[in-house]
Amino acid sequence: MKSHVIVFPGSNCDRDVAVAIKNISGHQPQMIWHKETSINQSDLIVVPGGFSYGDYLRCGAMASTSPIMQDVVKKAKEGVPVLGICNGFQILIESGLLDGALMRNSSLSFICRDILIKPKNQSSVFTKKTQVAKMPIAHNEGNFFVTSEQLKKIQDNDQIAFQYCDENGNVSEHSNPNGSLENIAGILNENKNVLGMMPHPERAAELAHGCEDGKTIFESILN
């Protein structure tokens, strides 16, 4: 089991996700500085949350041009599982690995709180073990948007990974924290080996967090 966590200037959830992976899989992920140009054989590449390049220009835009991203894109196309969380999701969109855009939250303010999500695609390597799950979000730009053509495409191809929902799994406007289209919290690429999601499963991954629902996402891919 070999996993890698990319570290950009301004990443700040790199350690958190590495700790979660270590606790769940028993293996210490390797941290990869963004100026490097290649990643060795990998079973999982994580693009972590944070504020890469201070969110300057546009969230994720500058990080997507970091040297290491060429190899991340190449590995993703070869089928290596790639997981982007929060700012990592924004970076994966900016690198063209995922469709859509992440706009400012409809409230126009940063939101940090627990939300509930449930998988729409239930067969991907990331989503197959997860039911309705509680975990935190912490972002200013998580309002997912795609054109209606793109939406039809990702719906037809079962690329919606997670949707914001209530305790009973109902997807409604009331359970949508940030205005995302179709309550989308995470999406997959066409091949289902790349996942971008706004919620932070690494912050709901042990008893001390008060909730362990985020573990299933790592467990499904690491075991």
Next chain:
Amino acid sequence: MTNHNWQFQTEQSLVENHGLKLDEFEKIVEGLGREPNLTELGIFSAMWNEHCSYKSSKFWLKKLPTSGDRVVQGPGENAGVIDIDDGDVAVFKMESHNHPSFLEPYQGAATGVGGILRDVFTMGARPVANLNALRFGEPNHPKTKHLLSGVVSGIGGYGNCIGVPTVGGEVNFHPSYNGNILVNAMTVGIAKKDKIFYSAAAGIGNPVVYVGSKTGRDGIHGATMASAEFDEDSEDKKPTVQVGDPFTEKLLLEACLELMKEEAIIAIQDMGAAGLTSSSIEMASKGDVGLEIDLSKVPMRAQNMSAYELMLSESQERMLMVLDPSKEEMARDIFKKWDLEFEVIGKVTDTKRLILMMNGKEEASIPINILVEDAPEYQRDYIVEEPSPIKEYKSEDFDQNNILKDLNTMIMHPDLSSRKWIWEQYDHMVMADTVVRPGSDAAVVRVHGTNKGLAMSTDCSPVYCKHNPYEGGKHAVVETWRNIIASGALPIAITDCMNFGNPEKPEIMGQFVECIRGMGDACSKLNYPVVSGNVSLYNETNGEGIYPTPAIGGVGLIKDLSNVKTLSLKEDGNFLCVVGKTANHLGSSKYISIIQSKEEGGTPEINLDTELRNGNFVMDAINQKLIASAHDVGEGGILVAISEMCMSGNLGIIIEIKTNFPHGYFFAEDQSRYLLEVSPNNYDECQKLANNNDVHFEKIGIVGGDKISIKNIGDQQVSALKRSFETGIEQISH
């Protein structure tokens, strides 16, 4: 303006514009043996203003207890340091950014957070928690909405980006802050005890290195501005507010911590208030050496900056270090990796002078001791005013049928309502070690990779301080102590942020003196010393001073995280018990201010012996695993505290008490009280422990249902109460 006796070449108005008094100028001339040039005058102005020199407060601050078994470093360094076992230390401090935040709330608050973070990581600690203490004017004051939303987004904007969780804080609203809000920011960091970095320069000839951002013209004379009162023209001072860049600070943090793993840094000091001036002088003074700096080597953001501007700029995200010369290249490589400036700008000398060169010309030469040791120190005149009289309230003046209605009104008020609207804008979980989130008595953050944690709380009740500064000073300290105990921790030490009006007014100085006396008595009795702090004076607008506000930030240690307590009620059938006696002290309470719209009745007094006994009892009971949840009884009194426990746990309660003065019982703010949820199985044991320690302990209710039911008074749905509770702050922001 011209003084008849003025006999110097330097224009008198120039001296006054630098915030220096005429006798202070005479002192400079005497020390130098000549008149200062403009650059030197700027340096004296920066060092001798109230903010940097503590000239009005130093004499009194020395009276606070600052030592204890766990104190590794008390006041005088960038931050205080306490021992938290296993070779670990906690490093923390609170600092004010009041004046800039009033002028430009987003940047003022953001750079306040940036500055206090640097104070902590300068010492070698990784910051693990941010807290704050905020005061705004009346909720309906035309400026409050703008200031509240600006300050909150500024604090979030900086803390969220740098990736340090903002886990706690406090907010009050009061007319005395209409023209002068308070923004106090606190950072707590964790380091190894044998890897703490200090600021004393050493090693003659060693390189003085500048790292971080380039220097621009922003924030020139910020510290001098922060040492003056506001008037109608204060908006013109906006250019003195600095602009923050949390992304650069994140890089600076990582680069500094990476370099700190090597044996390369001899001394390090952040460039905060008064920038390059205070950092270089601080390092030289602490090390009893001189520094020679070539200002033309300072990385500059603007063209043609003068020596004066370079020395007084408060550009953010900069540090000054003295390095081991053999490690210079290795250090340069680390900063290069993080895309940060790294420039050798000078060297340590044996002259004990600060010598500034620029393009081959000497711009300043000042003996360090006259800047620091000979800085003015005042024992200002003070008057201690009589505390407001304590009023006895009578049961017949209150209608007990209104108790639940009054509760609803109180809990909707911005002073007592949920702070969720604020803390949801802060990332309070990044670093994945937050164990108790905002909204409980104290926030708890795990020490990474261990099973121990730090409990932290900020507190102050300015109304108490105004009406009895001595008791108010005690209360601010004790309130953090109680919050930390109620969370299951051992309180260890505090940082203070002393926000007051103009110290040249004897009655304001009297408030300061009395608050310090109260704080000192509480700290001594509770073995809870002060390890760091900050003073912010001249918080006045058009001659109106703020209420005395000694904000306290307390830190405690939880050795075993399984002992963490929150205020949420846990289980049907458990007993709710009160610790400490209620004596119907309604004076200065939230009940009187919110329901009766009055400020009267005097400050509740604290018996420190009772406080210590009650607190120790709660600590013992928690450590013996007898307690399900715990909450201190603070502003608003017992019924507000009970409601908070119910709303947090989504559980109801049946309350039965014996009193002939229900309003007094439910809303009084008598001190030294806690509420404890105890399972019936542990109740006898708890009662015995209380009896053995001479502690008043009394069962007042049984947990269960979805209502707060008070026998002979009425019922209130918890869910409905919660809806009221969550609207208070949001009302202001809409």
